[in-house]
Amino acid sequence: MTRTELTQYLAEFLKVSAFKDYAPNGLQVEGRDDIRTIVTGVTACQALIDEAIRLQADAILVHHGFFWKSEPEVITGMKQRRIKALLTHDINLFGYHLPLDAHPMLGNNATLGRQMGILDAEPVEEIAQGLVWRGKLDLLMAAKDFASLLGEALGRTPLHIGDSDAKIQQLAWCTGGAQDYIDVAANLGVDAFISGEVSERTYHSAIEQGIHYFAAGHHATERYGIEALGRHLAREFGLKHHFVDIINPV
Missing domain, CATH: 3.40.1390.30 (NIF3 (NGG1p interacting factor 3)-like)
Structure with missing residues (x-):
């Protein structure tokens, strides 16, 4: 499946345009075009990205992605390291916040x-x-x-x-x-x-x-939706799916 096909499918499936949100929903960081292996997780933290690299994922799908309205716009420090890892390994990052809640x-x-x-x-x-x-x-x-x-x-x-x-x-x-x-x-x-x-x-x-x-x-109340979405995509499109639960006590 191509990156464009996955982006368009999820925009329609999750009814992204129906929501006024605090961050962009959909493709947030562009990687390779061909998507065969996906990793899902709650938050696009460094530990999740590192595991996706180890699993040779083509795309990461998360509930909590990047570019929130309340955060600094500059790409420095922690944000720079995360985005650099994605770009270096040509991995797509998709984030779905309120559309996945609902x-x-x-x-x-x-x-x-x-x-x-x-x-x-x-x-x-x-x-x-x-x-x-x-x-x-x-x-x-x-x-x-x-x-x-x-x-x-x-x-x-x-x-x-x-x-x-x-x-x-x-x-x-x-x-x-x-x-x-x-x-x-x-x-x-x-x-x-x-x-x-x-x-x-x-x-x-x-x-x-x-x-x-x-x-x-x-974290505990929001780990199930993104995993279910990954399983759905694996069934519908024959993708290889790994749900990675980065433990968070909050």
């Missing part, structure tokens, strides 16, 4: 819902570009038991804010750094909201609005 089948929110065993998971279409999802547990469950279930599913103990013995069933979630959507979740009338990160203000929002909050880790 995809209804392979996105971070969809795959997190399946990982947690949520029933009837669906996006709240009218809110935040469809990035907030909701669903329910099969039965009422003590919050402390759900915390254990979540920890087992993601391989990371979540931080829970709320009464650990209280029963919950109706859930909302948004992966990554989406803690401030807790106010949206409270207005939906759910029992609990799950996201990746937590802020000092999150505690007060949860307590004062009577909603449980579970901070399950930014």
Whole structure:
């Protein structure tokens, strides 16, 4: 498959043009034209790039790529070393942020819902570009038991804010750094909201609005979408795919 074919396919498949984002979605660093081996990972860090070089990858696909609006525009230091490694080894870098969060089948929110065993998971279409999802547990469950279930599913103990013995069933979630959507979740009338990160203000929002909050880790909640996308591309186009999980406790 060519670089142009992959770029065009993913732009349509992930509906890239529908999103207003903080970084470019699609091809971010151009490498060789012929793509046969792809590496997927959460973040385009040096460790992921080094592993892609070892695996002789033609392209890297990530959720967190380069060129964020809030970062310096100059290519120096850490950014220079990363981009130099890609260019030296002629490796393409593709990044998909909000489009990957929101995809209804392979996105971070969809795959997190399946990982947690949520029933009837669906996006709240009218809110935040469809990035907030909701669903329910099969039965009422003590919050402390759900915390254990979540920890087992993601391989990371979540931080829970709320009464650990209280029963919950109706859930909302948004992966990554989406803690401030807790106010949206409270207005939906759910029992609990799950996201990746937590802020000092999150505690007060949860307590004062009577909603449980579970901070399950930014990396932990967003590792499944990019892996699912890589598997999809391997099936559809016969590409060789390696998912590389660079451990991150945050």
